[in-house]
Amino acid sequence: MRFLDACAGRPVDTTPIWVMRQAGRYLPEYMDLRSRSSFVEMCRTPSLAAEATLQPIRRFDLDAAIIFSDILVPVEAMGVPVEFIPEPRLPHPVRTREDVAALRTLDPLEDTGFVMEALGSVRSSLEPSRALIGFAGAPYTVATYMVEGGGSKSYLETRTMMMQNTVAFTDLLQRIADAMAVYLEAQIDAGADAVQLFDSWAGSLSPSEFRRFALDPARSVIERVKEKGVPVIYFVNGVAGVLEDIPSSGADVIGIDYRIDLDRAIDRLGPNAVVQGNLDPTLMLGPADRIRTVASDIVRAGMKAKGHVFNLGHGILRTTPIENMEALVDEVHRAG
Amino acid sequence: MRFLDACAGRPVDTTPIWVMRQAGRYLPEYMDLRSRSSFVEMCRTPSLAAEATLQPIRRFDLDAAIIFSDILVPVEAMGVPVEFIPEPRLPHPVRTREDVAALRTLDPLEDTGFVMEALGSVRSSLEPSRALIGFAGAPYTVATYMVEGGGSKSYLETRTMMMQNTVAFTDLLQRIADAMAVYLEAQIDAGADAVQLFDSWAGSLSPSEFRRFALDPARSVIERVKEKGVPVIYFVNGVAGVLEDIPSSGADVIGIDYRIDLDRAIDRLGPNAVVQGNLDPTLMLGPADRIRTVASDIVRAGMKAKGHVFNLGHGILRTTPIENMEALVDEVHRAG
Numbered sequence: 001m002r003f004l005d006a007c008a009g010r011p012v013d014t015t016p017i018w019v020m021r022q023a024g025r026y027l028p029e030y031m032d033l034r035s036r037s038s039f040v041e042m043c044r045t046p047s048l049a050a051e052a053t054l055q056p057i058r059r060f061d062l063d064a065a066i067i068f069s070d071i072l073v074p075v076e077a078m079g080v081p082v083e084f085i086p087e088p089r090l091p092h093p094v095r096t097r098e099d100v101a102a103l104r105t106l107d108p109l110e111d112t113g114f115v116m117e118a119l120g121s122v123r124s125s126l127e128p129s130r131a132l133i134g135f136a137g138a139p140y141t142v143a144t145y146m147v148e149g150g151g152s153k154s155y156l157e158t159r160t161m162m163m164q165n166t167v168a169f170t171d172l173l174q175r176i177a178d179a180m181a182v183y184l185e186a187q188i189d190a191g192a193d194a195v196q197l198f199d200s201w202a203g204s205l206s207p208s209e210f211r212r213f214a215l216d217p218a219r220s221v222i223e224r225v226k227e228k229g230v231p232v233i234y235f236v237n238g239v240a241g242v243l244e245d246i247p248s249s250g251a252d253v254i255g256i257d258y259r260i261d262l263d264r265a266i267d268r269l270g271p272n273a274v275v276q277g278n279l280d281p282t283l284m285l286g287p288a289d290r291i292r293t294v295a296s297d298i299v300r301a302g303m304k305a306k307g308h309v310f311n312l313g314h315g316i317l318r319t320t321p322i323e324n325m326e327a328l329v330d331e332v333h334r335a336g
Numbered sequence: 337m338r339f340l341d342a343c344a345g346r347p348v349d350t351t352p353i354w355v356m357r358q359a360g361r362y363l364p365e366y367m368d369l370r371s372r373s374s375f376v377e378m379c380r381t382p383s384l385a386a387e388a389t390l391q392p393i394r395r396f397d398l399d400a401a402i403i404f405s406d407i408l409v410p411v412e413a414m415g416v417p418v419e420f421i422p423e424p425r426l427p428h429p430v431r432t433r434e435d436v437a438a439l440r441t442l443d444p445l446e447d448t449g450f451v452m453e454a455l456g457s458v459r460s461s462l463e464p465s466r467a468l469i470g471f472a473g474a475p476y477t478v479a480t481y482m483v484e485g486g487g488s489k490s491y492l493e494t495r496t497m498m499m500q501n502t503v504a505f506t507d508l509l510q511r512i513a514d515a516m517a518v519y520l521e522a523q524i525d526a527g528a529d530a531v532q533l534f535d536s537w538a539g540s541l542s543p544s545e546f547r548r549f550a551l552d553p554a555r556s557v558i559e560r561v562k563e564k565g566v567p568v569i570y571f572v573n574g575v576a577g578v579l580e581d582i583p584s585s586g587a588d589v590i591g592i593d594y595r596i597d598l599d600r601a602i603d604r605l606g607p608n609a610v611v612q613g614n615l616d617p618t619l620m621l622g623p624a625d626r627i628r629t630v631a632s633d634i635v636r637a638g639m640k641a642k643g644h645v646f647n648l649g650h651g652i653l654r655t656t657p658i659e660n661m662e663a664l665v666d667e668v669h670r671a672g
Contacts, residue, residue, distance in 0.1 A: 153489070156653060163622035206594045206616035206649065208630075241576035241596035258542045260577035280542035286499035294544070313542065317492060 003063040003131040007194060007231035007253050009274050009306035015299050015336025016063035017329055018133070020235075021315030022056040023068045026322070029055050039084050043069050049118035050125075057130060059322075060329045063309075064131040064194070067119055067187070071137030071198055072145060074183045077111030078175070079104035080146055093149035095161055097168040106179035108186035116190035123191030134192030136184050138199035138234070139176040139217035146172065155204055162213060173217040181224040188228045196233040196255070197221060203238015203257070210242050215249055222250045233276055237314060243268050258282075258313020263301035274307035279328070281312045284320040288327040295328055296335035310336070339399040339467040343530060343567035343589050345610050345642035351635050351672025352399035353665055354469070356571075357651030358392040359404045362658070365391050375420050379405050385454035386461075393466060395658075396665045399645075400467040400530070403455055403523070407473030407534055408481060410519045413447030414511075415440040416482055429485035431497055433504040442515035444522035452526035459527030470528030472520050474535035474570070475512040475553035482508065491540055498549060509553040517560040524564045532569040532591070533557060539574020539593070546578050551585055558586045569612055573650060579604050594618075594649020599637035610643035615664070617648045620656040624663040631664055632671035646672070 003016040024030055033042065033052055042048045052068035072082045075090070079102065083089045094100060109116060123132050137145075145151070147158045147169075161169045184195045202214035214236070222232050235255030239246060243265060246254050256265045256277035266275060279298055283291055295310070302308025310332045316325070339352040360366055369378065369388055378384045388404035408418045411426070415438065419425045430436060445452060459468050473481075481487070483494045483505075497505045520531045538550035550572070558568050571591030575582060579601060582590050592601045592613035602611060615634055619627055631646070638644025646668045652661070 151489070153487070154653070156655065159618040159653070160621055160655065163618060203595065206618065207597045207600075209616065209618065238574065238595065259539065259574065261543045264543075280545065282495040282499060282542065282545065285496055317490070317495070319492065319496060 001129060001131055001193070003309065004193060004231065006307045006309050007233075007274060012336070014333045015302060015308055015310050017310040017332045018062050018064035018066060019056075019312050019316050019325070019328075020066075022062065022066065023052045024316060025318035026316055026320040026325070027055055027059070039070070039086065043073055044114050046114050046117035046121055049114070050121040053118065053122045054125065057126065060325055061333065062130070062329060064133050065122060065126055066133040066135060066196070067115065067122065067192070069115055069118075069135070071135070071142060073115060074106055074108070074112055074136065074179055075142060075146065077104065077106050078179055087151055088145060089150045090145060091149065093157070094146040094172060095157065095165075097165070097171070100168050100172045100175060103175050106183060108183045112183065112186070116186055119187055119190040119192055131193040132191055133194050133196055133233075134184060134187030134190075135196045135198060136180040136187075136221075138197045138202065138214065139173045139180065139221065140205070140214035141199050141201045142176045142180070143169070143172050144201045146176075155201070162209070169213070173213060174220075177217045177220045181221045184221065184225045185228055188225070188230050192230065194231040194233065195225060196235055197251070199234065199236040202236050203241075207242050207245070211245055215242075215245055219249050226250060226252075233309075235276070240265075247273065253307070253309060255311070256313065261301070262298050263304065266301065266305045269305075271304060272306050274309075275302065275305045276309040276311050278311065278313035281314050281317050281320070284312070284316060284324050284328065288324055291324055291327055292331040295331045299332055299335040337465060337467055337529070339645065340529060340567065342643045342645050343569075343610060348672070350669045351638060351644055351646050353646040353668045354398050354400035354402060355392070355648050355652050355661070355664075356402075358398065358402065359388045360652060361654035362652055362656040362661070363391055363395070375406070375422065379409055380450050382450050382453035382457055385450070386457040389454065389458045390461065393462065396661055397669065398466070398665060400469050401458060401462055402469040402471060402532070403451065403458065403528070405451055405454075405471070407471070407478060407536075409451060410442055410444070410448055410472065410515055411478060411482065413440065413442050414515055423487055424481060425486045426481060427485065429493070430482040430508060431493065431501075433501070433507070436504050436508045436511060439511050442519060444519045448519065448522070452522055455523055455526040455528055467529040468527055469530050469532055469569075470520060470523030470526075471532045471534060472516040472557075474533045474538065474550065475509045475516065475557065476541070476550035477535050477537045478512045478516070479505070479508050480537045482512075491537070498545070505549070509549060510556075513553045513556045517557045520557065520561045521564055524561070524566050528566065530567040530569065531561060532571055533587070535570065535572040538572050539577075543578050543581070547581055551578075551581055555585050562586060562588075571612070576601075583609065589643070589645060591647070592649065597637070598634050599640065602637065602641045605641070607640060608642050610645075611638065611641045612645040612647050614647065614649035617650050617653050617656070620648070620652060620660050620664070624660055627660055627663055628667040631667045635668055635671040
């Protein structure tokens with residue numbers, strides 16, 4: 001499998017590509033599905049989640065599918081209700097020692113069996129040459145949603161709990177790490193060929209807080225999941241300031257967001273790193289010739305690493321023209 | 337003046353310090369002012385703006401005051417109405433060539449004379465040993481507000497205009513650069529000893545887009561303002577991915593946000609850089625002994641640069657305890 005070869009740093013015939021949020025709103029067939037079901041229904045109904053997962057694979061020559069779901073799906077099962085209206089809102093935020101103590105232990109098969117069922121269904125209908133990626137939110141990122149009660153610009157509640165109630169915050173991270181480890185293990189058992197840990201908001205931390213409150217708990221998830229023997233990708237959005245710290249996470253593949261040049265990132269990581277990334281999703285709104293130029297530059301830069309999985313440096317934007325996605329996939333496989 | 341000496345890389349008796357958003361909501365006397373006037377009234381009334389500017393200087397041994405204002409004050413004068421409710425909202429966003437063509441040319445004395453009056457008043461009552469800093473938003477950051485119609489998490493409208501209407505977007509940046517250059521020149525004439533250009537959202541760009549749409553227009557402001565002979569500070573929030581590009585802005589002082597270790601930043605910039613930063617504002621919520629430890633580490637790291645102005649790596653949080661600010665200022669002057 002081209003994708004797994006790249007993740008392991010083995011030779012590949014060309015650079016594999018998948019795209020964060022590839023099963024999403026830029027696809028008319030996705031909008032069609034969404035017009036008939038809510039986002040939550042789609043996450044919780046295996047046939048719908050499997051359909052959304054496979055849509056981009058039917059349209060584009062992508063080397064991996066990523067299961068359609070949301071990082072807050074297992075949070076609900078930990079006893080913290082989540083609403084999508086459409087932004088996530090958690091009406092009972094977790095802010096005290098008592099709140100943390102009241103969290104439920106995730107039973108991935110019992111609580112999120114629908115995710116596992118969707119994975120099994122996708123894996124059985126996906127060509128053997130294409131990988132299936134499972135995912136979870138990294139502990140820090142999941143904690144921000146739990147503590148803030150939703151998304152945030154300033155993370156004031158999270159920062160306050162981190163600084164003024166450090167023991168409870170650290171316990172919360174540990175509880176989330178335990179849940180995400182078993183959740184990812186179950187996804188692998190259900191058919192995932194690789195898993196990605198999304199640390200979408202860890203880039204808002206200073207380096208010392210990043211190491212303590214994001215990297216350490218992420219490492220505890222990665223160490224356990226790695227025993228399953230499938231590649232683990234760790235994606236920190238806004239990684240530029242802490243790049244040198246990421247290899248110590250133990251991840252097989254280091255996700256690079258778009259706010260750093262990939263060749264500079266590889267220089268800083270050294271030639272033994274396997275990287276994933278990092279075309280700016282903004283470029284996907286523009287002319288296809290520019291996309292081809294930048295994509296081939298990124299493919300070339302990726303050749304300096306031990307392995308390279310092409311991706312965007314963040315999720316694809318909902319207004320991206322389909323033909324630009326076609327141009328991107330074509331160019332990566334051509335240049336790779 | 338200790339602050340100006342540090343900006344110029346001259347020897348100092350100790351490290352100077354000021355704090356972004358030091359005239360703000362963590363101060364009870366500021367909350368008292370705000371309880372009697374709206375934010376906009378405070379910006380537009382020289383006596384109130386001067387009072388807010390001076391409040392932190394009376395309380396703490398800070399080496400510089402920064403004029404109380406908002407980066408959107410001159411935007412209103414360019415013909416784009418701004419409301420603060422309390423987040424900024426611009427009900428008539430600028431998205432087309434026609435919108436850009438309709439912008440007014442800023443006349444800083446006519447349109448924003450109240451800012452100049454506040455600067456003059458503060459300068460005359462400030463001790464000669466303390467500096468007065470003027471400021472403006474950098475073109476890219478101001479453009480995001482104009483195009484989005486307010487703050488944004490995804491900057492989708494800005495990215496779309498940037499990619500699909502590049503000529504109009506570039507014209508918009510130029511119009512803003514022209515306005516901010518004359519606005520800063522007038523602030524210097526009115527009494528500012530130094531000026532800071534805030535590129536709060538430029539850290540959301542990929543490096544090539546950063547260079548083209550943030551750095552180039554910022555440079556055009558800085559080049560003109562530097563002819564006035566006062567130091568220019570360029571602060572890019574989220575600078576870690578593009579740090580090596582910043583010296584080409586021509587700024588005298590490079591602002592470093594808190595998401596990179598200062599010693600690593602100085603290593604990448606080289607020993608001839610003058611830097612400002614970069615304690616994580618989150619730490620200001622925690623115990624004072626931790627603040628002292630990290631602050632003295634940052635002071636020590638700053639000694640590797642040609643000059644260092646201590647600051648937080650982003651604005652002070654409104655829930656910061658006063659005694660932590662006292663501990664910070666004391667520690668910086670003690671360790672510096």
